[in-house]
Amino acid sequence: MARTGHTPRPGAAGRGRLLGLVQRISASRAFARVAPYVVPAVDRTVHRLTRGRVLPAAALLPGVVLTATGARSGLPRRTPLACMPEAGGTWVLVGSNFGRPGEPAWTGNLLRHPDAEISWRGRDIPVRARLLEGAEREAVWAEVLRFWPPYGTYQARVERRIRIFRLTPRDVPVR
Template sequence: MSAGAARPAPGVRLMQKVSSTRAFARIAPHFVPAMDRAVHRLTRGRVILSAQMLPGVVLTAYGAKSGLPRTTPLACMPEEGGASWVLIGSNFGRPGNPAWTGNLLAHPDAEISWKGRDIAVRARLLEGEERAAVWEAALKFWPPYATYQSRIEREIRLFRLERRGA
């Protein structure tokens, strides 16, 4: 960390350690999204509980096979200017890409709920040098992504969501 760089708050450092464990990877996919969906629904889109640690969106993508809308609360990395967000398909460091990544590959037009606002977006899988640069930013943003990547053989998918019409 460079001199003068802000250190994460103690609660954030603790959450980074906890979220890097294999136990968290086993349990979190079963309770974090369900809890986020419930709180998001109860607050009419104003709150995502896990966004108290990391910024978050609720992604509505269309099923790769069914074409039906699929809603998934996700941590995101907002980019400067407010016109784009990066989604990291870490799946908590578990094998297999999360289903939402396959949905975005099949149907890149999606919607997100961001801070209580519904926004139409188009997703783009990041590759090559662009992916490498965003991955480095993601590791600074949330260091546990490095642990997730070290546990799996697949390359974690990164998507940039850009406002449609922007």
């Protein structure tokens, strides 16, 4: 799998320092307490107001807005999420829940209803989600940690194994 991690542009030393600072802050327990309430609300609002063209959190990490069917309600649920784009037009989503103990609701929704949709760079794309397991999960987890090191801190904080999903456009065969 080709690595598509978020790295500073050449000559962007200031951006690299900012990224390091953001990673340290995002790995903190204080961030884990506040972010789940603030980040998605801001992302949803700005994404809606800009008709899908802007996702504020994507200034640091690539992001999508996932629309999945609720596992219990059967209703559409929109969730802004960081993602790791992969070469070949797939995306990886990490169910870290900012290092909090419970599984994020969107992971249960995808387990129950793997057909979903993402808004990616202003385009709506029908996708199918697949939970990664075994050696495939471990290989992707290593890429995820290179992509955004705070995920390692999140995993160390929780007893559950963080779920990782690969999203594939529905018009492309699943790997």
